[in-house]
Amino acid sequence: MSDADYLSLQRLTLAHGAATVVDALDLTVQRGEIVALLGPSGCGKTTTMRAIAGLLNPRSGTIHLGGRDITHIAPNKRDIGLVFQSYALFPHLTVAENLAFGLRLRHLSAAEIAKRVEAMLETVDLAGMGDRLPRQLSGGQQQRVALARAIVVEPRLLLLDEPLSNLDASLRMEMRGELRRLQQTLGITMIYVTHDQSEALALADRVAVMRAGKIEQLADPETVFDYPSTPFIARFMGFDAVFPIVDDKLESATGGQMPYGDAGQLPVNTKALAWRPRNIVIGSGPYRAHVILASYLGDTVEYLLDTPLGEIKAATDAAAPRHPIGKAVAFDLPLAKAARLDTAH
Amino acid sequence: MRTLGRVVLGLIYLFLIGPFLVIIAAAFHGGDTLTFPPHNLSFRWIIAVIENDDFQSDFLLSVALAVAATFAALALGIPAAYALIRHRPRGAETIRGLLSSPVVVSGLVIGLALLHYVVVPLNLPVMVALFVAHTAILLPYAVRVVSASLANLRVDIEEAAVLLGASRLKMFRSIVLPNIRNGVLAAAILSFITSFNEVPASLFLTGPGVHTLPVEMMLSMELVYDPSIAALSTLLTVATLVIVFAAERLLGLSRYV
Numbered sequence: 001m002s003d004a005d006y007l008s009l010q011r012l013t014l015a016h017g018a019a020t021v022v023d024a025l026d027l028t029v030q031r032g033e034i035v036a037l038l039g040p041s042g043c044g045k046t047t048t049m050r051a052i053a054g055l056l057n058p059r060s061g062t063i064h065l066g067g068r069d070i071t072h073i074a075p076n077k078r079d080i081g082l083v084f085q086s087y088a089l090f091p092h093l094t095v096a097e098n099l100a101f102g103l104r105l106r107h108l109s110a111a112e113i114a115k116r117v118e119a120m121l122e123t124v125d126l127a128g129m130g131d132r133l134p135r136q137l138s139g140g141q142q143q144r145v146a147l148a149r150a151i152v153v154e155p156r157l158l159l160l161d162e163p164l165s166n167l168d169a170s171l172r173m174e175m176r177g178e179l180r181r182l183q184q185t186l187g188i189t190m191i192y193v194t195h196d197q198s199e200a201l202a203l204a205d206r207v208a209v210m211r212a213g214k215i216e217q218l219a220d221p222e223t224v225f226d227y228p229s230t231p232f233i234a235r236f237m238g239f240d241a242v243f244p245i246v247d248d249k250l251e252s253a254t255g256g257q258m259p260y261g262d263a264g265q266l267p268v269n270t271k272a273l274a275w276r277p278r279n280i281v282i283g284s285g286p287y288r289a290h291v292i293l294a295s296y297l298g299d300t301v302e303y304l305l306d307t308p309l310g311e312i313k314a315a316t317d318a319a320a321p322r323h324p325i326g327k328a329v330a331f332d333l334p335l336a337k338a339a340r341l342d343t344a345h
Numbered sequence: 346m347r348t349l350g351r352v353v354l355g356l357i358y359l360f361l362i363g364p365f366l367v368i369i370a371a372a373f374h375g376g377d378t379l380t381f382p383p384h385n386l387s388f389r390w391i392i393a394v395i396e397n398d399d400f401q402s403d404f405l406l407s408v409a410l411a412v413a414a415t416f417a418a419l420a421l422g423i424p425a426a427y428a429l430i431r432h433r434p435r436g437a438e439t440i441r442g443l444l445s446s447p448v449v450v451s452g453l454v455i456g457l458a459l460l461h462y463v464v465v466p467l468n469l470p471v472m473v474a475l476f477v478a479h480t481a482i483l484l485p486y487a488v489r490v491v492s493a494s495l496a497n498l499r500v501d502i503e504e505a506a507v508l509l510g511a512s513r514l515k516m517f518r519s520i521v522l523p524n525i526r527n528g529v530l531a532a533a534i535l536s537f538i539t540s541f542n543e544v545p546a547s548l549f550l551t552g553p554g555v556h557t558l559p560v561e562m563m564l565s566m567e568l569v570y571d572p573s574i575a576a577l578s579t580l581l582t583v584a585t586l587v588i589v590f591a592a593e594r595l596l597g598l599s600r601y602v
Contacts, residue, residue, distance in 0.1 A: 055504055076507045088501035092523045101519075102509035153509060 005064075006031040006189055007052070007157060012061035014047050014213075021047045023213040024061065029157075034183055034190040036200035038236075039210035045193045048210075049159050052191065054078050065156060081155035085162040087146040089134035095121070095145050096130030102153035120152040123182070140171045147179070151188065158190045164199065176202055197236060201225055209233050230343050231272055239274035240313045241333070244344035250333070252309040261286060262335040272341040275333055277302060280314035282323060285332025291323050305331060365582060371575040379572050390576035399561065400577060407558040410472075411540035414479035418536050419529065421480070422487025427521070429488070430495045445485045452545030455482065460549045471552035478546045483536040490535060494528025495521075527596045534592045538585055 007029040014022035022044040029035045037045040050056040052063060054075030062071045070078055090098050096117050103113045121127050124144040134142055143163060150158060163179075164172045180203055183190055194200050200207045201221040208218045209232075217229045228234040231242045243250040248263035250273065260273075282303060292311065293304035300315040303323060314331060323329050367381050372390060374383035394400050425444065429437050447455060456478060464474040498521065506516040522529070544559045551560050558581075566574050593599060 053504075053508055055508075075504075076510050076512055078508075079510070080508060082505070082508050084501050084505060086499065086501055088499065088505040090502055090506070090520060101506065101511075105510040105515070149505075149509070 005029070006033075006066060007191075008062075008064040009048075009052070010062045010064070012048070012051060012063065013059045014044070014051050014056060015059045016047075020059075021213055022051070025213070025215060027208060027215060027218070029189060029191065031189055032187045033205045034192055034203055036192045036194060036204035036207045037210055038194055038197060038200040038207050040195055040236075043210040044213040045195075045210050046161055049082075049161055049191060049193050052157070053080050053082050053159055079153075079156045081150035081153065081158040083146050083150050083158070083160045083163045085165060087134075087142045087166075089142060089145055089149070091134055093133075094130060095126065095132050095134065095137070098134070098145055098149050099130075099152050102149065106153065116152055120148045124148045124178075139167055140175065143167060143175060144178075147182075151182070151186065156189070158188050160190060160192045162194055162196075163192075165194075165196070172199075179203060209236065226339070228274070228339050229341060231274065231341055231345060234274035234339050234341060238276050239339055240277055241280065241309075242272060242274040242341070243309060244272040245270065250309060254310040256307070256309040258287065258308045260333070265335065266340070269342055270340040271344040273333070273335070273338040274341060275338055277313040277315040279334065279337035280312065281332040281334060282314050282316055282329055283321070283331075285330050287331050287333070288328055289331050290328055291325050294322065294325055305329070307331070368575045369579045369582070371572055372579040374572045374575075377571055379570055379575060390572040391580065394573050394577045394580065397573070400558065403556050403558040403561040406555065407541055410475055410479060410557060411537045413476055414483055414540045415533050415536040417476070417480040418483035418487040419491075419533060422484050422532065423491050423529065425484075426488045426491040426495055427517070430492055431500070441488075444488050447482050448485050452482065452543065453549070456546035456549030459546070464550060471550065471555045474550040475547060475555075475557065478550055479540045479543060482543060482546060483540055486535050486539060487532045490532035491525060491528050494525040494531075498524050531592060531596050534588060534596075538588065542581075542585075 005028040007027075009025055009027045012022060012025045012027075013020065025044075025048060027035070027048075037048060039045050047056065051058050054070070054073065058071065062069055064070065065078070065080070090101065093101065099117045099120055100113050103116060108116070117130065118127075121130055124147060126141060126144055126148070129137070129141065134145065137145065143166070147163065160179075164175050167175060176199060182188075192200065192203055201224070204221060206218060207221055207224045208215045209224060209228075210216065211232050217224055217233050219227075224233065225237055228237050228239065234242050243252055245251070245260065245263055245266065248260060250258045250260045250263075278300070282305070287307065289305040289307040289312070291303055292306050295302045296318065297315075299318055301318055301320075301322065302313060302315045305312045305314055370383050371379055371381045373386045373388070374380045375385035375387035375389055428434065429441060434440070459474065459478050459481075463469065463477065469477070502520055502524075503516055506520045507513070511519065542559055543557070544563060547557045547560050548563075551557060556564065558577075562574055562577060
């Protein structure tokens, strides 16, 4: 563990009863960084977060925060904040009392508490709302109270569990910007748990894509988006067409095969190639397909092609000439636009 | 059909409420024997029971017993309910079943069992014996009613409080208790009324000179046949109705029971 590692999980193994949910996970987070734990439900991201908070005892492995082993420290002594998906506001306390709860436990003077609560309400745009009860607030406002309550005690680490998933789309975008701004002004170290890849890409400094209790790729958002390392991540990032390479041929899950001319240029450790619909060329190229379906999506037209590799989604600019349904078209899978995957599974 | 339905409904109500009406009416009879329908209406017997020294001391004893047993049942029942709901220990269902057995088992059996195996061997004083018996009888009510309101309380607010730095005990006092306050009050009222009206178990455990009010009423009925028992019953019924009605309006008692 280097000095720069602020939070460090080492071979962390977590289980619910007999089922291992997280398997020997390693992760380090730098001070002031936002790391997103991204993955589908059941991948172990929330379990990992709960273990960091101390709400769950690891079966094995260690958790260090700021150079100290906190694996066996009680959750109320860890000084780690958590913003719950459900907000978990105290229903019998006003907004101001919700914020003051953690400050009171830190034995600050009443004047100091009032000052900090006021300032924090200002920061999250809820000035004047201190006397309301949580149920008198909208979802977005409750969300901000939950965030403010966790931040006002200045925790050493802030965990966020899908904090925006209960908000509608426009509010979600707004809060996403808000969160990023807050994090940059306050310099809080954050772990952000989500299943929404656009949220993870927009917010995080690094994204850890999780699957079945392991981190499959840990990289900055651009790398994860453009250079996914496995078929699972590629699909998650919108590379719908994923084909393993065997003997210079592309193979599909349905058993189809197609000789791939550029395969000779590939390094041996490339085991599969993946394309986004936008990166597949229609109308020219060495391969033949039939158009099964064409859907107009505004900016683009998406075609479903029947190819030797099975059905493939491809998209063109809406302004490009249309390809009629039922007709044969030429298409290309350009190597330059492909994601090169190190595993075929 | 509708007329027939109404007649049946009316008969059922009459069956349920009729005895009360008879008793209440008899309480205002002016004569010396229990009579229905009453003639020459008077408050004579109502005033007599209020001024009766025996009834007064038994009333105070019953109130003291009910208060003490209610506190004891809540002190045991709230933590028990919390443990059953939150920690779901192995055999939680069995424990729940055992806890509710005093509801199912007749008070006579509880009274006899306590007398035979606890009170006599340990030579417990009458008041202690009554206190133990009533606490045991009230405990299932306390656990059930408190469990119902705990089940509606989200776990994540408890976790949020702990992560903000609260110890388990501090979290319980400042987050859990305020949010189950109505359930606890409902449990307290229900327990108090149950204890106050308890006869079968108390019958075995009361000793010479120490009677709870309902036991005293039953015993005196065997000796005296005047309207004082009807008058006392009327007073107690009215008091119980007032408490239950107030509790229903303020707390929604029926949500928990």
